[in-house]
Amino acid sequence: MTTYAFLLDLGRCIGCQACVAACKTGNELSPGVQYIHISEQTRGVFPALQSSIKNHRCYHCADAACVAVCPTGALYKEDGLTRLDASQCSGCAYCVDACPFNVPQLVNGRSNKCDGCAEVVKAGGQPWCVKTCPSNALMYGERETIMAEAHRRAEALRVRYPHAQVYGETQLGGLGVVMVLPDQPEQLDLPANPQIPAVLNTWQNVVQPASVGLLGFSLAFTGLAAIIARRNHKQEVAHLHVQNSAEETAAVQPDHANET
Amino acid sequence: MTTNASPTRKVLRYSVKPRLVHALLASSFLTLLLTGLTLLWSPLSPLAAGGLMRHLHYVGAVLFMAVPIVYLMVDRPAAKELLWDSFHYDRDDWTWLKHVYAYFLGHCEGMPPQGRLNAGQKLHHAGVVIFSASIVISGLVMWFGKGMLNANGLAVAAIIHNLSMLILTVLLIGHLYFTFVYDALAGMVQGYIPEAEARLEHAKWVESLPQKEPWLVEEN
Amino acid sequence: MARTKLQISRRNFLKSSLLSAAALSISSCSAQPLATVLNQNGLRLPWFRTGEIKTTYNYCDMCPWRCGIVVKSVDGQIYKVDGNPADPKSRGMLCARGQAGPSFVYDPDRLRAPMIRTGARGEGKFKEVTWAEALDYTAEKLKITGQAFGPEAVAVFGHTSGDFWFTDYFAQAWGTPNAAKPSSSLCTSPREEAAKLTYGLPIGGHEPVDWDAINCIVLIGSHIGEDARNTVMQDFANAWARGAKVIVVDPRFSNVAAKADYWLPIKPGTDTALLLAWLNVLINEERYDKAYVADWTTGLEALAAHVAPFTPEWAAEITDLPAESIRATARLMADNLPQAAIIPGRHVTWYGNDTQRMRAIYMINALLGAYGREGGIYFSKSPYIEAYPHPPFAVTGSSGGCSAEPGQESAELPLGPTGKARADGARTNFLRGATAMQELIPPMISGEPYPIKALIVYGVNLLNSIPNPQRTIEALKKLDFVLAVDVLPQEHVAWADVVFPEATALERYDELWVVAHKTPYIAMREPAIEPLYDTKPAWWMVRELGLRLGMEPYFRWETAEEYLDARLLSIGSSLDKMRQTNGVIVQQGKPYFEDFAGESPFPTASGKIELYSDELASAGFEPMPTYEPVAEPPAGYFRLLYGRHPVHTFAKTQNTPLLNELYPENELWLNEDEAGRQGITNGQYVWLENQDGARSGPIKVKATQRIRSDAVYMVHGFGQNAPELSRANGQGASDTKLQTTYALDPISGGAGMRVNFVRIVKEV
CATH class of the missing domain: 1.20.5 (Single alpha-helices involved in coiled-coils or other helix-helix interfaces)
Incomplete structure (x- = not known):
């Protein structure tokens, strides 16, 4: 079975929030609701500083805690991504509690999170965030292709950042958002080995x-x-x-x- | 001869206070069961989405937790007796339990004489007490534990909560079964039951009752 | 019609909002269409499956960069804006602001009908009138002013992408040389004048950096990523990922500084010293493209002698940077020449010495052999297309701006019909360049050199962009007539006599977007929906005014389509044909030396890059840049720096619902250690008071290691005092209101704004 994945290159990401806005408009998200949150991470003391952008979103875990605890089947895996059929959702919020990344939120009494732009992708398009990213920090495609690109990019990035690495290849059964990190995960507020x-x-x-x-x-x-x-x-x-x-x-x- | 019941004589099974407490327990429990079910069973989830059921569940929870307190406040001796009884079993009780299949199938004759509560009722109440405690504690953890507990802790609480409810629901099914089989609803609704039937099922208790009103009434 | 539609959608909205209390809470303040209220996740059909999608072509108006966009609407409702893949700027991608185009359209605070003032000026009291009334009244006022004081007494300020109609077409047809754009003297004038003085070419709206092959990128104060120009972010990311070296000079650890190989946290105001030291290293160590410099520059010897004393050690003292870093970065540039360049930047009106600083930058680029070389700075070319065949204008335009076609300014100042040249002090207070907007304010007050009596403000946030807004208010009080044309009830709109509500870019046809570029191109704008409310496009307004003012010969065309098709005919195209090529026409450029067949691409007097400027020398200026110290902050004060946030443009987008949500108020970047010394905590709200006692705030402190301790920084455009802007009003602090003074660049007329100092007031 073909599975799909996102590539999120935190080396390239410069924090412009184009993805946030594209996601909000394309998915018609209510005011106050965001599927992607961008924030700044700074380490060190002036002038010896390091900084990167945190791009917090659903990472589409293969072993998804939210899917495991969902009593109604509103959350489910499809094509390697974690989908949400909110019409099935009762708002029990078990997913909110269970997610190791604190992603799903209740909106109007139902769970709400990135579903990998299921409708857009089924219509033949690219997820809104991927389509618009000016820094080309986002890609979407078959997981194998994405994984190869992630390794290629991490390898290139090591010239600048010796600790650059791929994150999400194995974590939680393999994330549906494969990240290229400029540094060790702990430095970027990501658990090295998250467990469900x-x-x-x-x-x-x-x-x-x-x-x-x-x-x-x-x-x-x-x-x-x-x-x-x-x-x-x-x-x-x-x-x-x-x-x-x-x-x-x-x-x-x-x-x-x-x-x- | 007073040992034999007259068909017109009735004994007071439940006075008003325990009946009210029972009504509170029953209504809050059903509220919790039904609202809880909408949260867990996808065909009902459209009812739950929006949060109304969730909030009703909180209301039900408060009422449910109030039951023991209310009982102790309105009828302290009865509440204490119920609790004491539920966890104390005599020789007759054990014999009774050995033959519970007969009782299950509607036979009382030949069973050892029972007190106010038969051994099955005692077990039922003991189960209700224990699993109510676990469902309340796990429920409070789920309600207020966010931020204090990690995903694991909350998941464990949810699992305890749901398994407790499962057991309580099975107990409820048994409760309704015996109520139906032994026509026991009247006792909880009106308070009095025919003396003859009471003697059949709770001989020791009927013996211990004062032979006067309101414990014993003649109805024509 | 439009209003009825809106009401229907509002009713739908209310119906749907009954579903949830959360949605209800926003219904009171919002004409938001149904679409933006509920979520997808399978609850209902996504917008693109609710009906037939109508696709229209446009160029984005959410910032001045103007990416080509594709606008998607269903049943008269705009849902989505995407980058146009055919457009050389957007290449199918788009920033957050562009994505918020529909949110800007559906901002419920928009101006809805023409209005005439009823209260005192500045009080904000108006009555709604018909377009005929508003136009008649305005025409009458302009006519009276023109007859009494000459057409030059009408000033026209314009910004955003419809500014052509008022600031260029109308102003020139009417006959006023006093038309100005903030994108000149409040932004790029020094950059443009320095470029013309040094190598004879303007930079133009699209900085001609050859990103595809550049190997060493030097940014001085440019904060790419926070300054979210789509193409630049794309180009930078690709170059960076390719391994290009990056040097960032900035007192603040910007997001791009975090990606740099060298971050030089320079002491603000000392950039020229650093540039002179870099020149010193390149020349002393003979690390420059010798053949190139010999062939294409003049004045190297003079320059070598000039910069000899400016060693890295000398600059280190001044700039607060290690001499070794200065030396190392110069060598890094040289190692990569000619695929190395200092990026010209955009907003460069900093300290009043800005043209000289920009010249130093261009000199380094010249020593690196960057101009006309692959991976350096290419020669941009304007696309070929004829202007509309209108009769000659009454005055030649000189408003400049980053949207203007290069080289519009003539050596002789253009004269108006009654013989008056610009009133901004060009040739007396400053040497050259496009009309300096801020210098048109004093004549409104003093009447010198001649009175300016009427003002048309098109899309300029007057009180949140021109420094010294107190002076601007004084001028507004003195004027006989003020017309404000805007989409939103911005702060200055309260000071207008007449308000024209404008249709947004997504609701109108507009002048073609003609871009000088590596691949010159033309983009079109067409409406996705009918204008909401009783709003109109600028072309319609100027035409209606023109017809009332006896300017019929300029308005023979009746519709914008007719005007545009007439222009497009000159290149054998039309709007219909443009639609078939996705709304864009791309032409061939001449980016490199090879494309000039041995002829000089540099239209200077010498035909070469002029390291030594005879022109400046003869006008009494330093022929080569010198370092002149700027005033230091007094004790207890910080230098006030300002910049951009990726989701906001100037003072235009703070009220746009989507963008407001993403960044509702600006923050005061304050060095964390300095905050500790002052007993200020992160997240605390403080007020700012400048050297003249002007105050703004409250503003939330961002205590951070990412900035020097002698300066504070905030995002520009906040702290607006505009009660009609329900979201933006009073949010954060205004840098403009703290800029009670500015340093006039004596060469370009630019207004250097980084000469203001603030102290932190904890309690008011």
Whole structure:
């Protein structure tokens, strides 16, 4: 199966926010909602400074925590990217809590995040951010091609930055946003080896099947049993009344006798 | 002879206060169950999107957590008794539990005599107490724990929360089952049940009741 | 019609907003169409699947760079603007501001109808009138002014891409030489005049840097990336990724400085000393393109003697930079010659000595052999197209500006119909160059050298771009008549007698965009939708005014399409034909020496690059640049520096909903250690007071290591006092309001604005 990926070259990115605006307009995002956040990262003391741009967005993890915890299936993997069908979303916010990068947000009570411009790409276009990036810091394509380009760029970047590297090849099963970093990930506020807690997988593997199975079994079993059990109980109660009235008849007569 | 029940005599199963507390528990629990279900089950998620169900869930949670407090406030002895009973089992209880399948299928005759709560009810209540505690704690963690806990912690809380609810729901199904089988609804709605049936299921308890109103009434 | 449409969309909007409380909260202040309110993610059809997409061609008006764009609309609603792949500037890409074009169109604060003032001037009280009333009234006022004082008494200030119609076409047909654009004397004049004095050619709107092959890029104060000119960002990123060396000279660690091989955190105001030292190293160490210099320059010996004392050690003292860095960077340039150049930059009116500084830059480029060489500075060429065949204008234009075709300024100052030349002091207060906008303010107040009585302001944010706005207000009070043409109720609009609401670039036809370039090209502008409200394009306004002012011969054309087709006919094209080539016509350029077949490409007196300028010497100026110290900040004060943010343009976009959201207020960059010394914390709001007691604020402090401790920095264009701008009003601080003084460049007439100092006021 072909999977797709973004390339995000943080060597080239100069922080112009063209991607942010293209994403907001192309995807008609509400005021206050952004799928991409650009911020500055500075290290060192004047004048020995280093700085890079943080480009915070959904990284489309292969082992996506949000997908693992989503109880309704609104979040799902497709073509290597993490899609969101908000019409299926209940707003439970488990994805908000689970994402190791703090990406999904609730908007109007539903989860909201980059879906890799699913509709645009299906219509044959490039994701809005990729199409507009003046620095050519963004690319979109088959993951293999993107990965090769990432390694090519990282290699070239090492002439300037000895620690330049590719990020996202293996992290979380491989990110759908493959990054070219000018420095070590820790320097750029990225976890070197992010982990999804194994416990997240119990949601879909344990909790959901257990719930469906146990509830289904309980309902079916008690439903059937109820018919039999209620009949039995009714018989016992009827029997009880017969007994009682017999005893009562026997007991009452002497009283009457006393009276008379 | 007083050991035998008259068909017109009824015993007070639940006084007004426990009935109200039960109503509060039932309504808050159902609110939580239904609103929770809209959050977890995709065919219902359109109802939940927008946050109304989420907020109703919070309201239900507050009411649910208030149940033990309300119970202790309005009928302290009854509340304490319920709690004590739920966790204390005598020889009859154990024998009863060994033959629970018979009770399950509607047979009371031949079962060991039971007190106010039969052993099954005790177990049920004990389960409700334990899993209510776990669902409340995990729920509070999910509600207020953001920022304090990492994704792992919150996920564990969610899983505990949902498994607790699963068990409580199974307990509810059993609860409804026995209510249906043993026609027990009247007791919780009106308070009185026929003495004969009470004697059948809770002989020791009926014996212990004072033989006067309001515990015992004649109805014609 | 347009208004009805808007109401419908507002009703839809309200309906949809009932779905959520969050959406409801914005309904009260917003005429935002439905489209921008809900999200996609499968909740509903994305805009591009809701109907037939209409594609129109345009050139962007969100900044003066003017990238070619493709505008996508559905059912009369603009949804998306993308870079036009056929356009040599955008190449299919676009910056954040361009993306916000539709947001600018649908800004609910827009001016909606023509208005005539009812209250006192500056009070902002107007009544809405019909276009006929507004035009009749304006024509009457202009006629009276023209009859009493001559047409020269009307000044026309224009900016943004419709400025041609008022500042060029109307002003010249009417007969006033007092037409000015801020892009000249408030921006690029020193750069243009220095270029013409040194190698005979202007820089032009599109800086002719041959990015494709450049190997050493030197930026002085240019903050590419924050200054988000699309093409430059593309070119820089590609050159950088290719491995080109980058030297950035900036008191601030800009985003591009972070990518540099050398960052020189120079002491502000001492750039010329650094440039002289670089010249010294290149010449002393004989690290220059000797053959090139011999063939194509004059005055090397004089220059060598001139710069001999200016050693790196001498400059190190002045610039606060290590001598070794100065030497190393000069050598780095030389190692890469001729694929090395100092980028001319754009806004260069800094200290009043700016033309001389720019000349020093061009001299270094000349020593590096950059001009006309691959990877250096190419020769840009204007595309061939005829002007519209109108009768000769009453006065020749000299407004210049980065949009003007190169070489418009003639040696002789053009005279108006009553024999008056420009009132800006050209030839007396400064030597040459395009009309200096800020120098037209004093005649409005003093009546010297002759009175200016009326002012037309087209798209210039008057009080947030010309330094000394207090003086500008004084002038506004004295004028007999002020016409403001704008899209938004900017601060100065409150001072107008008549307000013409303009249709935005995406709602109108406009003059062709004719770009001198490596590949000369022409781009077109056509409307994507009908103008909203009762707004009109500038071409319609000037035509209607012209017809009322007896200028019929200039307005034989009835529509913009007719005008444009007449021009395009001269190159065998038409609007329809242009649409078939994606709205752009690209022509052949002559970028390199080889294209000149042995003839000199330098139209100077000597036919060479003039390192020594006879022209300057004979006018009484230094023939070669010297370092003259600029005033230092008094104790307790910082030098006020300003610049750009990638999502904002000048003082134009602060209210645009999308861009306002991305950067709603500017910040005061203050050295972190200095902030600590003053007890100021990051994020704290402070006020600024300048050397003359002018105040602006409150502004949020960004305490950072990224700036020197002797200067503070803010993004230009904020701190506007315009109550009608619901988002921008009062946000942040205004650099312009803190620029109560400026240093006039005696050569180009540029207004050096970095001569103001501020102190931080913690409590007011």
